[in-house]
Amino acid sequence: MSKQTSTDTLMKLSLAGLVVGLAAIAWVAAFLGEFLTPTGMPWTNFTELVARFKEGTFAWPAAATWIAIVLAIMALFGIALLAASRGGAGSAAQRELGGRLATGAKLAPLMEKERKKDAKQLHPKAVDLAPGQVLGQTAAGKPAVLYQGWRDLGVCIMGPGSGKTSCLVVPRLAAAPGAALMTSNKVDGVAQVIAARHQLGTVWLWDPGKIYRQSDKPDFIFSPLWEVKGTEDAMRLASWIITASLKNNPRTESEAAEDAQFGPSGESCLAWTLLAAALTGKALGDVHEWISKGSFEKVSNILADEYPRPASEMRGFDKWPDRTRGSLVATTQRMCRDLVHDAILAWTTPTPGIRNFDTAKFMEGRQTMILLSERGPGGAGAVLTAMIKAICNAAVRKTPGEARLTIPLVGELDEVANIVPWPTLPQDFSHYGSRGLCFTLYLQGWSQGCGEWGTKGMQTLWQMSGARFVGSNEETDWTEGLSKAIGTYQRKEKDSDRKERLPKVSVQDFAELAKFSGILSSSVAPATLLRLTPWHKNKELSKTIEAGMAAAAAMAKGEPQPATDPVPEKQVAA
Ligand SMILES: Nc1ncnc2c1ncn2[C@@H]1O[C@H](COP(=O)(O)OP(=O)(O)OP(=O)(O)O)[C@@H](O)[C@H]1O
Ligand SMILES: [Mg+2]
Structure with missing residues (x-):
């Protein structure tokens, strides 16, 4: 609403400006043209000019036409220059919006001089x-x-x-x-x-x-495993793999329920498997294989010397009753579902x-x-x-x-x-x-x-x-x-x-x-x-x-x- 109103005002002002501008050009052209091709018209006496117009004795100096054309071109050029110096490109509405916001010196900290410093x-x-x-x-x-x-x-x-x-x-x-x-x-x-x-x-x-x-x-x-140098790195990588997997692969309701129950353990399981793979110079394909096979003991053995706590967690998972162990494997597998794809393995192995x-x-x-x-x-x-x-x-x-x-x-x-x-x-x-x-x-x-x-x-x-x-x-x-x-x-x-x-x-x-x-x-x-x-x-x-x-x-x-x-x-x- 407000934009509409201000755009209307702007258009009326522009029209009025155009009429005044054209009248001014015509008068200056006639005044100067009179010197080159005299007509005897009293160009400085407006009342007389109007009277002559009414009488039908109004005369236009021949040279004034060319002068008017030159003046109009100069005026257009001037307007273009002015528009450019005011950031004139773009619609009137855009310029108006821009005018309400910060301009000039207020923006100095973002300009070349300050930014260079x-x-x-x-x-x-x-x-x-x-x-x-x-x-x-x-x-x-x-x-x-x-x-x-x-x-x-x-x-x-x-x-x-x-x-x-x-x-x-x-x-x-x-x-x-x-x-x-x-x-x-x-x-x-x-x-x-x-x-x-x-x-x-x-x-x-x-x-x-x-x-x-x-x-x-x-x-x-x-290989993201090259960057895994400890438990924190392993946890971080596991979190990216899990987040990506959740977004890439929609789950059924029952899978989501299982994941909610076994999620935290699955996260550790994946992280420590990644850590074990990094420690032995393996690739993401090996991680996927170890998870799929539920090779918790193998992972525990690899980690035992350097990472005893993650190793004992993995040993603990290995001793879970078959049913819950199976659910943990399924949840962890879903967490690293993307690691099954050939392209990912090809680019990381x-x-x-x-x-x-x-x-x-x-x-x-x-x-x-x-x-x-x-x-x-x-x-x-x-x-x-x-x-x-x-x-x-x-x-x-x-x-x-x-x-x-x-x-x-x-x-x-x-x-x-x-x-x-x-x-x-x-x-x-x-x-x-x-x-x-x-x-x-x-x-x-x-x-x-x-x-x-x-x-x-x-x-x-x-x-x-x-x-x-x-x-x-x-x-x-x-x-x-x-x-x-x-x-x-x-x-x-x-x-x-x-x-x-x-x-x-x-x-x-x-x-x-x-x-x-x-x-x-x-x-x-x-x-x-x-x-x-x-x-x-x-x-x-x-x-x-x-x-x-x-x-x-x-x-x-x-x-x-x-x-x-x-x-x-x-x-x-x-
Ligand atoms: N080489 C080109 N020549 C002319 N117009 C182009 C060219 N490249 C892009 N455009 C046009 O520029 C506009 C902006 O495209 P751009 O890709 O930068 O948008 P975007 O904001 O990144 O969009 P998206 O969110 O979809 O990625 C589009 O209308 C596009 O058609
Ligand atoms: Mg884009």
């Missing part, structure tokens, strides 16, 4: 480090690019097709100054990221489900002739990891999660004793709620920013995140994020809260002197946000409206991507990649 202080040894990761351009006021800082966790909630992948994921990965990783459950942006980064260092494409890479032979091997992925080496230079997985039977979300965690661990290990990475690691977790079964992600990610691991999570809606991490988890994620971006969203229960947090403004009521107080961004405004635009709220500045630029509208980037498309096509076919020299030293000051 932060970047220098956070990463003093990095040469030519960008001020931050580009978020977008202000939609009102003097145009300026706003940046997510190098210590900020980012969260972006925008509906399908609104520009997450093409405006943020692809350009930000293309610009990532060091190692970079992305997740997705579909091909969107994959070819573009390969094309943009393949010359910077090795691009690793983890794709057991053949979402992008159409080859049965794995590109490389990563060391195999001669296929290179192993080394997380420490990955952190050298500007390498790229693309992690693809779908949810559903055979979904490899657990291994994908283990790989992200392994990369984070390697990044943290890279700077022992130092607070932050020399060069930030960029992680763009596209479609994160659909594939990464990481129950404690909101808490875990909050401290990564302080180590130079800059993650941004992309969700299609607030409720999508709540389904994954619960409302409390989402609130944690939201509050921990230094950059929070919201595009078109119809989840009114949620946007109502956002609207309140952003605040109100005063506006004169139509046809009255009274003023009314309205939300700066109403629930309707959130629902009507245009594609490639959204509201940014951050930890350092008030909320503002941003316009985003998709990679295909960025001339330089689309040229780079076009040039790299052959490499992306070769990867899609599973062709081996040419060796690429890592490029770390150029990035780091002596």
Whole structure:
């Protein structure tokens, strides 16, 4: 309602402006034209002019037509310049919305100058480090690019097709100054990221489900068991496998009831079996086999020397009466149901002739990891999660004793709620920013995140994020809260002197946000409206991507990649 009223007023004002502008051009043109082609008309006496018009003796200087054309062109040019300097692109409604939110100096902490200072202080040894990761351009006021800082966790909630992948994921990965990783459950942006980064260092494409890479032979091997160095690691890996399995494989009611009873024991059973497999250099296939056969004694014997307590737990399970033991085996088997699939085992079992992925080496230079997985039977979300965690661990290990990475690691977790079964992600990610691991999570809606991490988890994620971006969203229960947090403004009521107080961004405004635009709220500045630029509208980037498309096509076919020299030293000051 409020938007409708203000748009009407704006249109009337624009029409009036146009009429006045045209009249002014005509008069100036006639006045000047009189000097070149005199007509004897009294151009400075308006009463006389009107009288002549009525009499029918009005004359128009011939030269005035050309002068009017020149003036009109100049006026149009001037308007265009003015519009550009006020961030004029976009609809009038969008500009009006932008005008209600923060503009100009209020956004200084997000702009190049301040962000550059932060970047220098956070990463003093990095040469030519960008001020931050580009978020977008202000939609009102003097145009300026706003940046997510190098210590900020980012969260972006925008509906399908609104520009997450093409405006943020692809350009930000293309610009990532060091190692970079992305997740997705579909091909969107994959070819573009390969094309943009393949010359910077090795691009690793983890794709057991053949979402992008159409080859049965794995590109490389990563076993999550390599990262299991103790009971905590084993428990963590078990929790990812269990969460993924629950999401990938629907259970019957009776299975769910059995799992509720035997769940805690099953979790320990799986964790200690993983630990035993890690200790003996086995693979996930062995874990599945030991669980299926109920080889509790075998696992207990392996663990006995180094891990006596888990070993005695396993011995205890082995002594359960046959019926309950059978139920425990069934529950644990369901928990690791995904480990039965050939593709997952092929990508996680060391195999001669296929290179192993080394997380420490990955952190050298500007390498790229693309992690693809779908949810559903055979979904490899657990291994994908283990790989992200392994990369984070390697990044943290890279700077022992130092607070932050020399060069930030960029992680763009596209479609994160659909594939990464990481129950404690909101808490875990909050401290990564302080180590130079800059993650941004992309969700299609607030409720999508709540389904994954619960409302409390989402609130944690939201509050921990230094950059929070919201595009078109119809989840009114949620946007109502956002609207309140952003605040109100005063506006004169139509046809009255009274003023009314309205939300700066109403629930309707959130629902009507245009594609490639959204509201940014951050930890350092008030909320503002941003316009985003998709990679295909960025001339330089689309040229780079076009040039790299052959490499992306070769990867899609599973062709081996040419060796690429890592490029770390150029990035780091002596
Ligand atoms: N190369 C391209 N040329 C023109 N338009 C494109 C191109 N790539 C994507 N688009 C369009 O840009 C819009 C945004 O797409 P994008 O994939 O970035 O959305 P998204 O927010 O990531 O959606 P989703 O949640 O479904 O992944 C879509 O309308 C899409 O059709
Ligand atoms: Mg997308």
